[in-house]
Amino acid sequence: MADxxxxxxxxxxxxxxxxxxxxxxxSIGFAAVKLLEDAGCTVEVPEAQTCCGQPAxxxxxxxDTRALAEQTIKAFRGFDYVVAPSGSCAATLKEHYPxxxxxxxxxKAAAEDLAExxxxxxxxxxDVRGMTAVESAFAGKVTYHDSCxxxxxxxxxxxxxxxxxxxxxxxxxxxxxxxxxxGFGGTFCVKYPDISNKIVTAKTDFILASGxxxxxxxxxxxxxxxxxxxxxxxxxxxxxxxxxVLAGITDQPAIGEPADKLPPRRV
Amino acid sequence: xxxxxxQILASLRRSLRRAEPSAETRAxxxxxxxxxxxxxxxQRAQLPHAGQLDLMEAMLQELKATxxxxxxxxxxxxxxxDYLKNENLPPKLRLAPRDDLRRLPWDRAPLxxxxxxxxxxxxATSLTGCFAGIAETGTLMMxxxxxxxxxxxxxxxxxxxxxxxxxxxxxxxxxxxxxRAALGNGTMPRxxxxxxxxxxxxxIEQTILLGAHGPRRLHVLLVDDxxxxxxxx
Amino acid sequence: xxxTSHAFKDNARAALANQTLQKAMRHVKTxxxxxxxxxxxxxxxFDDLRDVARDIKNHTLANLDFYLERYxxxxxxxxGQVHWAPTAEDAVKAVLDICKRVDARVVxxxxxxxxxxxxxxQAMEQAGLDVVETDLGEYIIQLRKEPxxxxxxxxxxxxxxxxxxxxxxxHRELPPERSLSEPVQxxxxxxxxxxxxxxxxxxxxxxxxxxxxxxxxxxxxxNEGNGDLTQTLPRVHIVVASLEKVVPNLEDVSTIxxxxxxxxxxxxxxxxxxxxxxxxxxxxxxxxxxxxVILLDNGRSNMLGGEFQDMLRCIRCGACMNHCPVYHxxxxxxxxxxxxxxxxxxxxxxxxxxxxxxxxxxxxxFCGRCESVCPMRIPLPKMMRHWREREFERHLTPATVRxxxxxxxxxARRPKLYHFATGLQARLLGRVGRAAGRFDALPFARGWxxxxxxxxxxxxxxxxxxAERRKAEGRR
Numbered sequence: 005m006a007d008x009x010x011x012x013x014x015x016x017x018x019x020x021x022x023x024x025x026x027x028x029x030x031s032i033g034f035a036a037v038k039l040l041e042d043a044g045c046t047v048e049v050p051e052a053q054t055c056c057g058q059p060a061x062x063x064x065x066x067x068d069t070r071a072l073a074e075q076t077i078k079a080f081r082g083f084d085y086v087v088a089p090s091g092s093c094a095a096t097l098k099e100h101y102p103x104x105x106x107x108x109x110x111x112k113a114a115a116e117d118l119a120e121x122x123x124x125x126x127x128x129x130x131d132v133r134g135m136t137a138v139e140s141a142f143a144g145k146v147t148y149h150d151s152c153x154x155x156x157x158x159x160x161x162x163x164x165x166x167x168x169x170x171x172x173x174x175x176x177x178x179x180x181x182x183x184x185x186x187g188f189g190g191t192f193c194v195k196y197p198d199i200s201n202k203i204v205t206a207k208t209d210f211i212l213a214s215g216x217x218x219x220x221x222x223x224x225x226x227x228x229x230x231x232x233x234x235x236x237x238x239x240x241x242x243x244x245x246x247x248x249v250l251a252g253i254t255d256q257p258a259i260g261e262p263a264d265k266l267p268p269r270r271v
Numbered sequence: 272x273x274x275x276x277x278q279i280l281a282s283l284r285r286s287l288r289r290a291e292p293s294a295e296t297r298a299x300x301x302x303x304x305x306x307x308x309x310x311x312x313x314q315r316a317q318l319p320h321a322g323q324l325d326l327m328e329a330m331l332q333e334l335k336a337t338x339x340x341x342x343x344x345x346x347x348x349x350x351x352x353d354y355l356k357n358e359n360l361p362p363k364l365r366l367a368p369r370d371d372l373r374r375l376p377w378d379r380a381p382l383x384x385x386x387x388x389x390x391x392x393x394x395a396t397s398l399t400g401c402f403a404g405i406a407e408t409g410t411l412m413m414x415x416x417x418x419x420x421x422x423x424x425x426x427x428x429x430x431x432x433x434x435x436x437x438x439x440x441x442x443x444x445x446x447x448x449x450x451r452a453a454l455g456n457g458t459m460p461r462x463x464x465x466x467x468x469x470x471x472x473x474x475i476e477q478t479i480l481l482g483a484h485g486p487r488r489l490h491v492l493l494v495d496d497x498x499x500x501x502x503x504x
Numbered sequence: 505x506x507x508t509s510h511a512f513k514d515n516a517r518a519a520l521a522n523q524t525l526q527k528a529m530r531h532v533k534t535x536x537x538x539x540x541x542x543x544x545x546x547x548x549x550f551d552d553l554r555d556v557a558r559d560i561k562n563h564t565l566a567n568l569d570f571y572l573e574r575y576x577x578x579x580x581x582x583x584g585q586v587h588w589a590p591t592a593e594d595a596v597k598a599v600l601d602i603c604k605r606v607d608a609r610v611v612x613x614x615x616x617x618x619x620x621x622x623x624x625x626q627a628m629e630q631a632g633l634d635v636v637e638t639d640l641g642e643y644i645i646q647l648r649k650e651p652x653x654x655x656x657x658x659x660x661x662x663x664x665x666x667x668x669x670x671x672x673x674x675h676r677e678l679p680p681e682r683s684l685s686e687p688v689q690x691x692x693x694x695x696x697x698x699x700x701x702x703x704x705x706x707x708x709x710x711x712x713x714x715x716x717x718x719x720x721x722x723x724x725x726x727n728e729g730n731g732d733l734t735q736t737l738p739r740v741h742i743v744v745a746s747l748e749k750v751v752p753n754l755e756d757v758s759t760i761x762x763x764x765x766x767x768x769x770x771x772x773x774x775x776x777x778x779x780x781x782x783x784x785x786x787x788x789x790x791x792x793x794x795x796x797v798i799l800l801d802n803g804r805s806n807m808l809g810g811e812f813q814d815m816l817r818c819i820r821c822g823a824c825m826n827h828c829p830v831y832h833x834x835x836x837x838x839x840x841x842x843x844x845x846x847x848x849x850x851x852x853x854x855x856x857x858x859x860x861x862x863x864x865x866x867x868x869x870f871c872g873r874c875e876s877v878c879p880m881r882i883p884l885p886k887m888m889r890h891w892r893e894r895e896f897e898r899h900l901t902p903a904t905v906r907x908x909x910x911x912x913x914x915x916a917r918r919p920k921l922y923h924f925a926t927g928l929q930a931r932l933l934g935r936v937g938r939a940a941g942r943f944d945a946l947p948f949a950r951g952w953x954x955x956x957x958x959x960x961x962x963x964x965x966x967x968x969x970x971a972e973r974r975k976a977e978g979r980r
Contacts, residue, residue: 027929188869228958286806307755469775476664484730
């Protein structure tokens with residue numbers, strides 16, 4: 005069992021899966037569930053959730069963003085906490101939803117209520133549940149990329165590192181410029197692909213120079229971007245979401261790896 | 272016919288969604304201009320005076336200015352002669368036309384050629400006083416006037432400044448208060464130069480180099496004129 | 505200055521391929537970023553001072569009409585003249601009229617982004633004036649007939665080899681066999697060439713970092729001393745400044761000055777911070793005989809009271825672009841007009857329209873680093889998003905993007921339909937991609953797969969798997 009959390013009782017957590025995790029890599033969702041249960045929570049997954057609305061929001065489509073916000077607010081009513089394995093999605097709910105409803109006092113209040121209950125996963129585990137260690141058999145040399153929204157909007161920085169460092173088999177090595185953008189930026193990477201490529205090339209140079217055998221981060225968009233570039237460059241470093249390593253759920257191939265290429269088994 | 276000024280003010284007020292400021296607001300705003308209040312002053316600017324002197328010296332050195340502390344002003348001419356000799360500079364000075372520089376014992380450095388006035392094109396070295404030294408960042412505050420031609424601060428390649436300990440203060444705000452006390456509230460000399468180190472540029476590949484257009488060398492003679500300082504003669 | 509912002513993508517492509525530019529841009533990261541961090545570490549009050557600076561500017565903007573009128577009164581009381589210029593053309597005309605009246609031939613200039621904005625040099629040259637930029641970086645790009653690529657380091661896009669070539673080409677009267685490969689030699693040569701020009705100028709034009717209402721004072725912040733020689737030696741000094749440069753009193757400006765140089769170059773204070781009030785007085789031994797201030801609106805009053813008001817707090821330090829991954833990648837010229845980087849992305853559409861400059865606020869990952877270093881706490885990504893909203897409302901967003909988003913939103917707003925469709929997609933792509941684990945080409949994602957592989961989905965959605973798991977656990 006993980007360290008006893010400092011809150012009494014078993015909080016009811018609604019998992020905000022995120023559209024990318026849902027579609028591309030459910031293992032992250034399952035890893036998040038395990039961690040939340042280890043932290044003494046019960047976890048439910050409302051079906052009426054789809055996307056936080058970031059793509060619409062950052063493209064200037066406030067109407068669709070508001071519609072998705074309303075949908076999300078409604079779907080997550082009643083939970084003690086709402087937790088997302090993504091800094092950018094959590095930040096959208098926490099920092100941006102309330103700004104969508106100026107002039108609509110009821111919705112604004114509902115948005116603020118959701119915002120108060122919303123957390124990024126690693127920060128929830130440490131800052132709210134008081135976890136200082138996780139149980140995981142993962143072993144390897146890892147490096148951690150600080151995704152921008154989590155870092156700058158939510159202050160997520162020390163929390164994933166604290167939990168990673170609690171795993172005996174993990175050696176954490178920091179890459180140069182670990183706080184610098186990977187070049188994903190949502191639609192940016194497909195709207196301005198050449199500029200995005202320049203940024204992710206610099207990022208992958210630093211990842212490779214770190215000597216780590218696994219790259220971790222807290223946002224699947226960033227991870228897919230960096231994994232895609234690393235693999236195009238022929239690098240063999242593996243890429244996973246930090247939740248997978250923290251939960252010790254690494255029996256599925258790393259991001260972008262073929263089905264038969266599993267990580268070396270460790271005991 | 273609306274003047275340009277009226278046009279702009281009207282546009283501002285339209286955007287601010289109000290007419291002219293009310294009499295009450297005006298009174299408040301006038302107060303901010305008539306009796307300015309300091310905001311947050313860094314700790315480092317609030318040292319006791321002896322600490323300010325040390326900080327002034329340390330800051331100047333960090334800026335690649337040079338500093339010599341002198342126990343009294345009588346030593347200034349010789350200190351200047353030594354400096355020019357060490358730097359391989361001609362023993363010639365363009366002096367700011369101030370009494371406290373004129374009355375220095377120049378006969379103690381007889382080889383120095385000293386002339387007063389504004390800077391001439393081929394003057395290599397100027398000597399000026401200053402209005403205040405601001406320890407916070409090693410800044411020299413110069414106030415223009417008949418005794419302080421501005422060109423002396425900029426044209427020559429080498430600028431020597433006599434800074435008295437009593438002129439050193441901690442923060443920019445202290446210096447403004449002194450200036451107001453000297454000239455009256457809301458009044459400025461034509462130019463106040465806050466000089467923080469020699470002239471520099473980083474415009475070529477970010478390499479910092481001194482002496483872009485203003486002086487390459489800034490040399491400060493910090494004269495101890497505090498009461499109770501070692502005797503003056 | 506003529507804008508090429510509409511061609512941002514082409515500009516960016518050229519910039520990415522320009523090896524010399526890429527080499528020069530490497531200095532931006534190590535130079536500016538490290539120095540700012542060190543300066544901040546040396547002043548414990550730095551972040552609190554940023555909050556105070558923001559509040560001072562907000563107060564000023566809320567009362568900008570009052571402070572501008574009081575500023576003007578003080579300038580006039582000290583013997584100066586104020587010219588109000590609603591548009592760029594008004595400002596240019598005011599400057600040309602002054603130059604004509606005093607029979608000017610040679611005009612020296614301190615660095616002024618406002619003068620770039622109103623295309624002042626071009627107008628003066630067309631009027632037959634000999635215009636000399638005296639800031640070293642501006643002097644270099646004037647020789648090259650290029651615009652600045654950074655708001656405080658105009659020649660940051662150039663290598664020293666390029667500067668050497670330019671000097672050799674333009675300074676014909678100097679001995680060709682002279683050594684000129686080191687920056688110190690280049691600086692010495694510029695000093696020598698420009699000294700004569702300072703002394704022969706009839707009119708000196710500078711910008712103003714701040715205008716102080718309490719005393720009717722204009723402030724310039726430089727390191728070279730060129731601004732001071734520009735404004736002190738000639739008979740006439742003209743200040744061109746935009747409305748929002750006003751600050752109430754000397755204490756207010758001292759607070760803002762504490763965060764300016766530290767944010768810009770990592771210096772505690774710039775070498776020369778000069779406060780000018782009116783022309784020379786009867787008892788002054790030197791100084792200009794005439795002192796003029798051109799107060800330029802050119803879109804600022806429209807920004808007040810609206811979504812972009814916070815942008816008026818900008819003190820032109822350049823920290824945002826120094827920390828921006830997009831600016832690092834493409835440099836300043838790609839942005840196509842006067843103001844590059846994040847502040848340019850917000851300001852430019854305000855000044856020349858979002859039709860022309862729409863790419864700029866779109867070419868951002870919203871990483872937020874700009875906002876995190878802005879000394880005036882300007883929420884730059886938020887305002888870039890506002891521009892995207894304006895474009896969306898006006899249907900300026902490209903049709904394909906709009907259609908794609910519309911399709912996405914259609915499904916996302918209908919969870920049951922969404923889960924069905926995503927289930928299908930995950931299965932399809934998962935099945936096709938499982939063996940290799942990734943795609944190196946995807947027809948509908950060419951922007952992505954041009955440069956990187958696309959990881960294959962696991963094959964089922966989380967919602968599907970979660971439903972299966974719950975069923976298996978018999979909880980239904």
